[in-house]
Amino acid sequence: MTADVIVRGGTVVEAGWTGRADVVITGGTVTALAEPGTAGARTEIDASGRLVLPGGVDPHCHVGFTSGAFTSLDDYRRCTTAAVHGGTTTIVDFAIPRPGENPADVAYAQRAKATEGLCDSALHGCVVRWDDTVPEQLAALVADGVTTFKMFTTYRGESMADEDTVLRTMTSLAGLGGMVVIHCEADHIIGDAQDRCAAAGRIGARDMAASRPALAETASVAEVLAIAEAVDAPVYFVHQSTAAAVELVAAARRRGVRAYSEAVAHHLVLDDSAYAGEHPERFVCCPPLRPAADVEALGRHLFTGEITTIGSDHCCYDTGQKESRQADVRAMPNGLPGVETRMPVIFSEYVVRRGLPVTRFVELTAAAPARANGLYPRKGTLLPGADADLVVWDPAARWRVTAAGLHMATDYTPYEGMTVTGRPETVLVGGRVVIENGDLADPAPRGRHIPAAPFPSRALVSHA
Structure with missing residues (x-):
C-alpha cells in the first residue's frame, strides 16, 4: 500500500538510538522506520544531511x-x-x-x-x-x-x-x-x-x-x-x-x-x-x-x-x-x-x-x-504507532535570534542577539507539513486535546 508521506535520507534520532532510516507515514501515524530507499509515497520529503527528530x-x-x-x-x-x-x-x-x-x-x-x-x-x-x-x-x-x-x-x-x-x-x-x-x-x-x-x-x-x-x-x-x-x-x-x-x-x-x-x-x-x-x-x-x-x-x-x-x-x-x-x-x-x-x-x-x-x-x-x-x-517518539509529529532539523544552520524574527505574541526575547546553531527546517504535525523551509505552510488550526494516561502506566526513565 502506498504511504502518504516518506521522510527520506535523514538521520533519525530517538532517545535511545540514532541511525539512517526513512520515516513512513500513513493516516497521520508513523507506520515504519524503514531502510533508506523505501518504495515511494504520495509526498516525499528530502532530509538528506539533516536530523529527523x-x-x-x-x-x-x-x-x-x-x-x-x-x-x-x-x-x-x-x-x-x-x-x-x-x-x-x-x-x-x-x-x-x-x-x-x-x-x-x-x-x-x-x-x-x-x-x-x-x-x-x-x-x-x-x-x-x-x-x-x-x-x-x-x-x-x-x-x-x-x-x-x-x-x-x-x-x-x-x-x-x-x-x-x-x-x-x-x-x-x-x-x-x-x-x-x-x-x-x-x-x-x-x-x-x-x-x-x-x-x-x-x-x-x-x-x-x-x-x-x-x-x-x-x-x-x-x-x-x-x-x-x-x-x-x-x-x-x-x-x-x-x-x-x-x-x-x-x-x-x-x-x-x-x-x-x-x-x-x-x-x-x-x-x-x-x-x-x-x-x-x-x-x-x-x-x-x-x-x-x-x-x-x-x-x-x-x-x-x-x-x-x-x-x-x-x-x-x-x-x-x-x-x-x-x-x-x-x-x-x-x-x-x-x-x-x-x-x-x-x-x-x-x-x-x-x-x-x-x-x-x-x-x-x-x-x-x-x-x-x-x-x-x-x-x-517516531516508533511505529506514534503520531507523525516530526522535525527535519538542520544541525548546521547558524542564525541570530531577534524578536522580529520570531512568532511569539510579544515584542522581545530574552535571547535577543544570540547566535544559535541548529534550527527546524520542516515540521510535520500528524503527518501534514506545517512548517516548510522555516516558513508556515499550513495555518489551519487542527489542534486536539490529548488525554493523559494514568501515572502507574508511565515508563519514566530511571536516573542515577
Missing part, C-alpha cells in the same frame, strides 16, 4: 495566563504557531484557578481551547485550596485524561497551597493515578527577603535575584519531598534553578521516591548578569536567573541524568507590561517568552557547544516530557 513536547507552557493584574498576550493559535516554528509539536498548558474558581471548571474551559491550535496540547489542572469537593473533581478530571496538577508553595493569597492541601492532594492523586507538579519556593523566606529588599530601597527589577534567594527553593523542595515520601506519591518539580535543588530530588529518587526534576531553558542558558543590563525587567521570572556558576552546575546535570525534562515555562508578557511595574518586583508579571526558542537554544548551547549527545537532547525535550505527562508512546 520526534516533535518536541514542551511540558510547561502558560497560554493566556492571568496572574495578579496581568494576563499574558497569547492564545492557543499564537502560542502553537510559535511552538511549531521552534520544533515543538505538543504543548502542555495549565488551568490555574483564580480565587473562588473550581479546578474542574477552569480545566474544562481551558481544554476546550485546544482546537484553536496548530498542534496538539495536553493540560495540567491545579489545586489551590482543599475542600470537600476537591476529591470528586480530581477523580473526574483524571478519568477525563487530566492527570497532572500544578501546585505552588508561594504567591500567598492567589495560588499558594498550604502544606495540608499539598499532602491531601498528593494522597488523593496517588490513588487515582495522578501526580502533583509543583513550583517550590518557600513563601515565608521570600517574604522576608522582599521585606528586607524593600526596606533598603532595592526592590526593583535589578534586585530580582536578591528578592527570591536560592535557599527558598531548596527549603521548599526538601519539605515537599518529605510529604511525597510520607504518602508514597509521585511528584514532579517544575523549573528547578539550582544544582542543589536537583540533587535533593535525585537523592530522594535513590531512596525510592518517585520524584522528577524539570529545568527550563532560561535557567540553563542565562544568568543573573541580565539584571544589570539595559532592560532588567525583561528577565524577571520565578525562580530568578541565578549566578553564572550556578547555571554551569545546573547544566552539568543534563549530562549526569539527574534532570528529567527541559521545559520553557513560557509566559508571553511584553515589554510594556514588564516596564509598568519595574520599580517593584512584587507587583511585576513574572515569566519569560520561550516556547519557540526552547529547543534551538538548548541544541546550540548543549549539543553543539558542550557535546551533549543528540539522543539525550531528544530524551530531555521530547521523550521524557511525553512520558512524564502520560503521552508516550503517542508523542515523543
